[in-house]
Amino acid sequence: LPLRIAPVLSSAAQLVERTLYVHLHPGLNLGSGSQPRPVFIPPVVDLSALITRLYSNAADVCGHLDVRVLLTNVRAQSAACSGTTIPNCPFPTPQSLSHSPEVVLTDFPLQDPGQSHQVTQCLQRYTGHCYVCSPSLQSVLLHPQLMRLQEKEEGLKESEEKAEPLETYSDVVVGGTFDRLHGAHKTLLNISCLLANRRFLIGVCDQAMLKKKVLKELVEPYSLRTQRLQEFVEDIKPSLQVEIVPLDDPYGVSVVDPLIQCIVVSEETRKGGMAVNKKRIENGLPALILHEIQLLKDAHHTETEEEKISSSSLRSRLLGTLLTPPEDASHIAPLPYVIGLTGGSGSGKTSIARQLEALGAVRIDCDKLGHEVYQPGTAAYHRVLEEFGSDLLNADKTINRRALGRKVFGNQERLKALTDIVWPEIALLVKNRISQAREEGKQVCVLDAAVLLEAGWTDMVHEVWVTVIPEEEAVLRITERDGVTTEDALRRLQSQWSNSKQVGHANVVLSTLWEPEVTRKQVLKAWNLLQKRIQHRQEGHALVTTSAQV
Numbered sequence: 001l002p003l004r005i006a007p008v009l010s011s012a013a014q015l016v017e018r019t020l021y022v023h024l025h026p027g028l029n030l031g032s033g034s035q036p037r038p039v040f041i042p043p044v045v046d047l048s049a050l051i052t053r054l055y056s057n058a059a060d061v062c063g064h065l066d067v068r069v070l071l072t073n074v075r076a077q078s079a080a081c082s083g084t085t086i087p088n089c090p091f092p093t094p095q096s097l098s099h100s101p102e103v104v105l106t107d108f109p110l111q112d113p114g115q116s117h118q119v120t121q122c123l124q125r126y127t128g129h130c131y132v133c134s135p136s137l138q139s140v141l142l143h144p145q146l147m148r149l150q151e152k153e154e155g156l157k158e159s160e161e162k163a164e165p166l167e168t169y170s171d172v173v174v175g176g177t178f179d180r181l182h183g184a185h186k187t188l189l190n191i192s193c194l195l196a197n198r199r200f201l202i203g204v205c206d207q208a209m210l211k212k213k214v215l216k217e218l219v220e221p222y223s224l225r226t227q228r229l230q231e232f233v234e235d236i237k238p239s240l241q242v243e244i245v246p247l248d249d250p251y252g253v254s255v256v257d258p259l260i261q262c263i264v265v266s267e268e269t270r271k272g273g274m275a276v277n278k279k280r281i282e283n284g285l286p287a288l289i290l291h292e293i294q295l296l297k298d299a300h301h302t303e304t305e306e307e308k309i310s311s312s313s314l315r316s317r318l319l320g321t322l323l324t325p326p327e328d329a330s331h332i333a334p335l336p337y338v339i340g341l342t343g344g345s346g347s348g349k350t351s352i353a354r355q356l357e358a359l360g361a362v363r364i365d366c367d368k369l370g371h372e373v374y375q376p377g378t379a380a381y382h383r384v385l386e387e388f389g390s391d392l393l394n395a396d397k398t399i400n401r402r403a404l405g406r407k408v409f410g411n412q413e414r415l416k417a418l419t420d421i422v423w424p425e426i427a428l429l430v431k432n433r434i435s436q437a438r439e440e441g442k443q444v445c446v447l448d449a450a451v452l453l454e455a456g457w458t459d460m461v462h463e464v465w466v467t468v469i470p471e472e473e474a475v476l477r478i479t480e481r482d483g484v485t486t487e488d489a490l491r492r493l494q495s496q497w498s499n500s501k502q503v504g505h506a507n508v509v510l511s512t513l514w515e516p517e518v519t520r521k522q523v524l525k526a527w528n529l530l531q532k533r534i535q536h537r538q539e540g541h542a543l544v545t546t547s548a549q550v
């Protein structure tokens with residue numbers, strides 16, 4: 001079986017778009033003429049290895065599919081299950097899955113082609129017996145390309161070994177962030193479900209535990225992560241009592257619940273498991289069995305990513321891609337296509353804007369336009385002096401912006417008084433630059449604007465792109481670049497929206513946290529995808545114009 005997994009998954013991936021449920025039935029015979037019935041499979045060590053292999057192969061060959069290994073029929077017939085009598089059949093009534101199967105696939109090898117109809121009918125009936133399926137359920141025979149020689153060798157080796165039973169427990173616990181549920185999470189969850197007979201507790205990292213995460217702004221909301229977990233576990237083992245609890249520290253419920261017997265860890269979280277046991281003993285509770293699972297390798301990881309399958313790699317792959325589709329911008333001219341590039345102070349906006357400029361965009365530097373409105377003699381110049389006092393003047397009668405900054409950053413009211421004066425003036429200059437770009441036949445403008453969202457300028461742009469870096473890094477960069485104190489840098493950052501709030505309004509997110517080469521690749525990816533979107537829009541527009549003419 002292990003060698004058949006990858007070929008079966010790749011041929012299944014050609015037919016399946018979203019969810020691929022895996023139902024295990026070793027030795028299922030669909031060609032005997034009699035209707036096969038589902039049976040219980042005992043929990044053995046090999047099964048947990050098979051599950052690991054399945055998710056690992058799925059990540060390699062069909063990463064776009066949501067694979068779920070179903071365990072309803074896995075149970076030792078003799079296992080006591082909270083006092084209830086175990087039925088003879090694992091499916092006394094068909095199980096309802098969160099996505100009703102529309103097609104059932106098998107790699108059952110036909111003895112002769114004439115058998116095909118009988119086998120597909122038999123499989124359809126078998127599936128309907130186990131799961132609630134779509135009324136139009138179809139059954140399809142797969143013809144995976146198997147590696148026959150190796151398979152024979154493996155078969156020989158395996159037949160010599162005896163199936164080793166797997167120790168199971170009434171109550172099992174795991175903890176994690178479970179962001180963008182991937183193969184490694186699913187392996188952890190599946191094996192935990194295999195080990196648990198009665199209750200499965202899942203501690204899910206909440207706010208306080210996310211502070212140190214890479215690209216924490218892109219971590220899915222707690223409610224979405226728990227909803228996905230609940231759905232997954234209910235699908236794979238509906239008989240379990242699932243309890244999902246927030247984790248505000250590394251221990252959570254695992255150090256206070258007396259009934260838990262086992263904690264499932266990986267090589268990386270083994271130390272955490274040991275720390276849990278230390279606390280449990282301090283709390284007068286018995287230590288937990290540490291069941292360690294293997295970390296899945298990510299065959300597609302890049303040089304800068306971790307070797308294991310990880311949510312941070314998945315988050316970093318989102319950088320530069322379209323996270324949410326742009327809102328309708330029919331109130332502004334379709335060209336030039338305007339990108340509003342924003343992000344906290346020191347987040348590297350300007351360097352990204354320059355790279356976009358090198359790729360062909362017209363860069364509009366709003367900080368610089370902002371400085372232009374302070375020119376002596378302008379309306380804004382007089383109003384600012386009226387509002388903030390003439391002690392702001394340099395010897396040459398220009399406004400001392402640094403001194404003005406000290407008056408407004410960290411004081412929302414004063415900052416608002418300033419921006420009420422200057423934003424409308426800057427907006428006029430911006431609109432002029434966009435019109436000029438249009439006249440010159442330019443395709444894309446990048447509006448490099450520090451506080452685009454705070455100013456409500458989203459109606460001037462087609463898309464919002466946000467750059468993020470952790471606050472500590474931003475403070476370091478600002479103090480170094482602008483020669484201001486840490487306190488001034490923090491005050492400036494606190495005058496702006498938080499990274500998370502900005503990301504909430506972003507169509508595309510970028511980060512300059514890593515080496516310049518990584519940023520360059522991200523920007524290029526974002527630019528290439530943008531070109532496709534613009535082309536797509538133009539084609540759509542042409543189509544509408546054509547049909548209107550017809």
Ligand SMILES: CC(=O)SCCNC(=O)CCNC(=O)[C@H](O)C(C)(C)COP(=O)(O)OP(=O)(O)OC[C@H]1O[C@@H](n2cnc3c(N)ncnc32)[C@H](O)[C@@H]1OP(=O)(O)O
Pocket residue numbers: 343344345346347349366367370371401402404405408415418419422423426448449450451452455457492495496
């Ligand atoms: C809608 C827009 O984004 S327009 C562009 C931003 N400009 C404004 O909002 C106008 C009000 N601000 C100003 O006039 C100036 O920033 C001043 C006078 C307060 C300070 O001037 P300077 O000392 O020359 O600083 P400078 O203009 O270079 O801005 C320094 C940082 O302050 C931040 N900043 C600028 N304006 C604001 C603001 N209104 N709120 C919060 N932070 C701001 C910027 O993020 C910038 O850092 P970054 O380049 O790393 O992004």
